[in-house]
Amino acid sequence: MGRRAKNKQDVPLPLNQEKATGKVTKGLHDKLKHDATRSRKHDSAALKNKSANSGRQPIEKLSSSSSSVTKPSAKKPSAKKRAPEPDSDSDEEIDDESGGEVSGEDAVMRDVDDGGWDNAPMESDSDVGEESDEMDEFDSEDDEAVSQMPLSLLESDDDDEDDDEDEEDDSDDSMAGGVESYDEFDTDDDEAGPVTFRDMEKRSRKLDKQRQQIEESADQELRTAGAVVAGERELFTLPSLEQIEAEKEAPLDLSQIQLRIQEIIRVLNNFAELRAPEASRHDYLDQLKRDMCFYYGYNEFLMDKLLELFPVSEAVEFFEANEVARPVTIRTNTLKTRRRDLAQALINRGVNLDPIGKWTKVGLTIFDSPVPIGATPEYMAGHYMIQAASSFLPVIALAPQESEKVLDMSAAPGGKTTYCAALMKNTGMVVANDANKERERALVANVHRLGISNTVVCNYDGREFPKVMGGFDRVLLDAPCSGTGVISKDASVKVNKSQDDIDMLTHLQKELILSAIDSVNADSPTGGYIVYSTCSVTVDEDEAVVNYALSKRPNVKLVDSGLEFGAPGFTSFRGRKFHASLALTRRFYPHAHNMDGFFVAKFKKLSNKIKVSEDSFVVPTGSGAKTKQKKKKRKTAD
Numbered sequence: 001m002g003r004r005a006k007n008k009q010d011v012p013l014p015l016n017q018e019k020a021t022g023k024v025t026k027g028l029h030d031k032l033k034h035d036a037t038r039s040r041k042h043d044s045a046a047l048k049n050k051s052a053n054s055g056r057q058p059i060e061k062l063s064s065s066s067s068s069v070t071k072p073s074a075k076k077p078s079a080k081k082r083a084p085e086p087d088s089d090s091d092e093e094i095d096d097e098s099g100g101e102v103s104g105e106d107a108v109m110r111d112v113d114d115g116g117w118d119n120a121p122m123e124s125d126s127d128v129g130e131e132s133d134e135m136d137e138f139d140s141e142d143d144e145a146v147s148q149m150p151l152s153l154l155e156s157d158d159d160d161e162d163d164d165e166d167e168e169d170d171s172d173d174s175m176a177g178g179v180e181s182y183d184e185f186d187t188d189d190d191e192a193g194p195v196t197f198r199d200m201e202k203r204s205r206k207l208d209k210q211r212q213q214i215e216e217s218a219d220q221e222l223r224t225a226g227a228v229v230a231g232e233r234e235l236f237t238l239p240s241l242e243q244i245e246a247e248k249e250a251p252l253d254l255s256q257i258q259l260r261i262q263e264i265i266r267v268l269n270n271f272a273e274l275r276a277p278e279a280s281r282h283d284y285l286d287q288l289k290r291d292m293c294f295y296y297g298y299n300e301f302l303m304d305k306l307l308e309l310f311p312v313s314e315a316v317e318f319f320e321a322n323e324v325a326r327p328v329t330i331r332t333n334t335l336k337t338r339r340r341d342l343a344q345a346l347i348n349r350g351v352n353l354d355p356i357g358k359w360t361k362v363g364l365t366i367f368d369s370p371v372p373i374g375a376t377p378e379y380m381a382g383h384y385m386i387q388a389a390s391s392f393l394p395v396i397a398l399a400p401q402e403s404e405k406v407l408d409m410s411a412a413p414g415g416k417t418t419y420c421a422a423l424m425k426n427t428g429m430v431v432a433n434d435a436n437k438e439r440e441r442a443l444v445a446n447v448h449r450l451g452i453s454n455t456v457v458c459n460y461d462g463r464e465f466p467k468v469m470g471g472f473d474r475v476l477l478d479a480p481c482s483g484t485g486v487i488s489k490d491a492s493v494k495v496n497k498s499q500d501d502i503d504m505l506t507h508l509q510k511e512l513i514l515s516a517i518d519s520v521n522a523d524s525p526t527g528g529y530i531v532y533s534t535c536s537v538t539v540d541e542d543e544a545v546v547n548y549a550l551s552k553r554p555n556v557k558l559v560d561s562g563l564e565f566g567a568p569g570f571t572s573f574r575g576r577k578f579h580a581s582l583a584l585t586r587r588f589y590p591h592a593h594n595m596d597g598f599f600v601a602k603f604k605k606l607s608n609k610i611k612v613s614e615d616s617f618v619v620p621t622g623s624g625a626k627t628k629q630k631k632k633k634r635k636t637a638d
């Protein structure tokens with residue numbers, strides 16, 4: 001039988017383990033502070049030695065091998081330690097109705113249905129082995145925790161150790177044989193003698209003296225080390241213009257750039273104390289940008305955009321997260337199987353997996369697999385879709401209901417369409433549209449493979465809705481975007497985007513979002529909702545588009561997305577003010593949520609009429625947007 005997942009990889013965090021943005025930043029900040037303190041123990045030569053390493057390493061790991069930053073969402077707690085996860089509000093999972101005797105394997109799978117199999121009984125020797133592995137993980141975590149302690153704590157620990165040693169010495173003494181002496185200069189050998197009432201006071205005085213000497217020498221060491229630290233900080237200077245030019249011809253190696261990035265961040269984090277008097281914050285930021293573009297391989301445009309979005313330390317977290325592949329995740333096709341059955345089938349093939357988190361009852365994280373996960377018999381039989389965890393979110397927000405009429409306006413290759421169809425239990429109708437016929441081949445194939453029978457696929461420019469068809473209960477617009485949230489999947493985004501691209505995209509997004517809104521029937525008895533999502537983190541493509549929609553369509557309002565994690569959207573950004581309700585939108589980041597960068601906004605349509613001025617309304621329903629000029633009647637006005 002396959003093994004249970006050993007929680008060795010990052011997984012999207014469950015709701016209650018979300019790492020708040022501020023905390024991430026603080027984490028790095030603390031680390032940088034700690035690195036500075038640690039460097040008391042290292043002279044600058046040692047520091048320079050570090051730069052002799054070549055190759056790109058995570059900035060977090062740069063400061064030294066012993067200092068460390070916990071990757072923001074890095075480790076799931078050990079399976080043994082995790083509490084059973086309560087049922088989520090998702091209603092797509094078929095409850096386990098099986099009764100009677102439960103086999104060992106069933107017992108494991110029963111826990112899967114509980115949202116995790118953390119409490120599954122250990123079944124075999126190999127499980128026991130894994131348990132001890134998990135304990136090893138605890139050990140290493142403890143080590144890490146110690147290495148992250150502020151020096152003051154480590155020092156007090158040392159003191160404690162000294163005390164312990166002293167106590168040990170004392171007790172040893174008390175066990176030894178009897179020598180009586182008042183000589184202040186007794187040898188240690190003498191000390192090893194028995195403690196008597198007569199020499200007790202003398203021994204105590206001597207111990208006090210020793211301790212005082214240790215403390216004095218420790219103080220001295222700290223003073224010296226402090227001077228070294230100050231010296232190191234003074235040593236860091238920005239490169240001159242000549243050096244910058246020279247570096248264009250002969251770039252530094254990555255480890256030197258890495259070191260300089262860290263030094264600049266350290267200075268920026270404590271600018272008043274650590275700056276060079278002749279250099280401005282702008283100078284440091286300029287150099288930082290140059291270095292990060294080089295180190296991470298972004299063009300200047302995108303680097304600027306992303307540095308606008310995050311504080312510097314958090315930007316580093318974001319860039320680092322983009323260097324790491326997100327966990328492979330799959331979504332159970334509940335039209336064909338249950339997650340517990342699917343998990344069991346894959347485990348039987350040797351796949352190492354775990355539930356994604358308590359926020360989804362259909363998702364599984366695949367840690368490793370001896371077989372291609374896109375070619376198992378279960379995959380071929382349509383029991384699951386390989387789908388990024390973030391891509392579940394817009395559908396969860398849309399929450400399509402059975403028997404509804406739902407439009408997925410830009411649907412290919414169909415991850416979200418097929419999830420909608422499954423939530424609707426193959427009832428009602430899903431219109432899966434995409435402007436790209438080529439991409440629709442995959443959409444059609446997925447619809448067939450997953451056994452979906454309530455979906456029609458069509459190939460229009462989304463802007464043609466609602467002329468093509470209107471009156472939907474819900475519309476999903478998973479908009480074409482720049483993909484700045486999925487850089488770990490497509491590194492070309494780092495260099496192939498410009499402001500022109502963003503402008504073109506936002507123009508299209510704005511047109512599409514109005515069409516999406518206009519395609520919904522506000523009077524739907526069960527719906528009247530629109531979800532707008534992108535896999536981009538730029539404000540231009542997210543909040544700015546939603547804000548535009550609110551201004552152009554006063555007949556909609558933002559509502560809670562139902563997603564209980566994710567950072568709230570911006571209500572203002574770099575001098576731009578957005579509607580206060582933008583706080584209801586949700587942002588997801590790779591460094592904070594260990595999933596692709598994503599944005600989700602949910603609207604409720606309040607009326608099918610758009611009041612465009614005091615006395616005119618637009619009614620963009622059905623087969624075309626018609627403008628009806630109406631005399632404003634006080635009684636009937638909205």
Ligand SMILES: C[S@@+](CC[C@H](N)C(=O)[O-])C[C@H]1O[C@@H](n2cnc3c(N)ncnc32)[C@H](O)[C@@H]1O
Nearest residue numbers: 410411412413414415416435436461462478480
């Ligand atoms: C982010 S992808 C959609 C992914 C899809 N929702 C899924 O979950 O598999 C954006 C899609 O928008 C489509 N698209 C681009 N311009 C469009 C337009 N004007 N109308 C409709 N679809 C468009 C692209 O072909 C692309 O498939």
